[in-house]
Amino acid sequence: MHLPRYRTSVALDLCIPTESVQADASNFAVLELFTERRDMMSLPVTEQQKPIGLISRNIFMSQMSKPFYHEVYGKKSCIAFMDKEPLIVDGAMSIEDLTFRAVEAGEKALADGFIITEDGALAGVGFGLQLMNVVATMQAEKNRQIMHSIDYASVIQRALLRTSDAELRATLPDAHLEWQPRDVVGGDFYFFERYEGGWFAAIADCTGHGVPGAFMTLIASSALSQALRERGPRDPAALIGAVSRAIKTLLGQDGADSAHAGSNDGMDCAFLCYDTASASLRFAGAKLALHVVAPGEDAVRAIDGARMGVGYVDTPAGYCWHNETPDIPAGSLLFITTDGLLDQIGGARDIAYGKRRMREQLLARRDAPASDVAAALLQDSAAWQGAQPRRDDLTFFCFRL
Secondary structure: OOOOOOOOOOOHHHHHOOOOEEOOOOOOHOOOOOOOHOOEEEEEEEOOEEEEEEEEEHHHHHHOOOOOOHHHHOEEEEHOOOOOOOOEEEOOOOOHHHHHHHHOHHHHHHHEEEEEEEEEEEEEEOOOHHHHHHHHHHHHHHHHHHHHHHHHHHHHHHHHHHHHHHHHHHHHEEEEEEOOOOOOOEEEEEEEEOOOOOOEEEEEOOOHHHHHHHHHHHHHHHHHHHHHHHHOOOOOHHHHHHHHHHHHHHHHOOOOOOOHHHOOOOOEEEEEEEEEOOOEEEEEEEOEEEEEEEEOOOOEEEEEEEEOEEEEEOOOOOOOOEOOOOEEEEEEEEEOHHHHOOOOOOHHHHHHHOOHHHHHHHOOOOOOHHHHHHHHHHHHHHHHHHOOOOOOEEEEEEEEE
């Protein structure tokens, strides 16, 4: 993607040409100028075309209106009421640097203005209101460009998930995968792939959300793709271990210097491998659980993943996750969710949505299609959230075997 480039704004863009007076000019001469030019707010004072001070209209007129000031100061040099240390900047100075200089100079630079020079000679004056307007316009343009980049990143992130969507639809007729990033891009991702004799699925919640989270999804999904190429899909626990080691290596979170790593990032995840011939499901999780509602049962069975996260400084490089091969009766409803659903604050007491409400929704619609179960969960969680802001990305996988 090519973003438009813009010329860097400089102080000279704010320059207003103005009259000036020599240092030996009298206060009567300054008074005459200010009387004739009612639009003139500040008057530079020069010596040999180089500015040495600035006379503020408001201060000057206030002083000269005092009793006897005409008589005492009228014929004296105008430096009597001159600011001897005005802000003087070169016309080539960037607006960013000028802003810092104006803030350092204090209120007078914003209220009375500042002097702009070219090659040391007076070019004109600038004022605080102009500067603030330009800074606001520049910031709005920067924000527009940033949002344009983030919107494009969202297109890329969704494109990376599109293949998994197509594979899922072609493989599991009764399934629903919900992916709602909290921001334009998100830190959750999913993966689904058919292979000869079965399928593999992954749901993951990377640290962060928005742009940082999206970067983590690229790292984690790339590590998963590499692990699948090297190991195949049949051992989810080994795949989690491979992804964990890859994340630690890529982010410098392994080895002797891991305590001083610049980041401490990773993910929670659930990996599933289904074998068609044996009709068996193999599950491995890192802080995510597989929830099962079997036909005729009045409870949701939770198959918990390990309590160890993937990646992270504190996760041992040699840690081994374990596979579970639960008994899944035909027609069971299975559900995996990241914490974006469970941790959402809401309700009358502003507490988390929680596992209990999730289980109630699953049990109430145990015989419904996965898409109906998903719709009911989304409606209930939205009602629970109410006016509360969204706390995290929301991803869940609901399917029936």
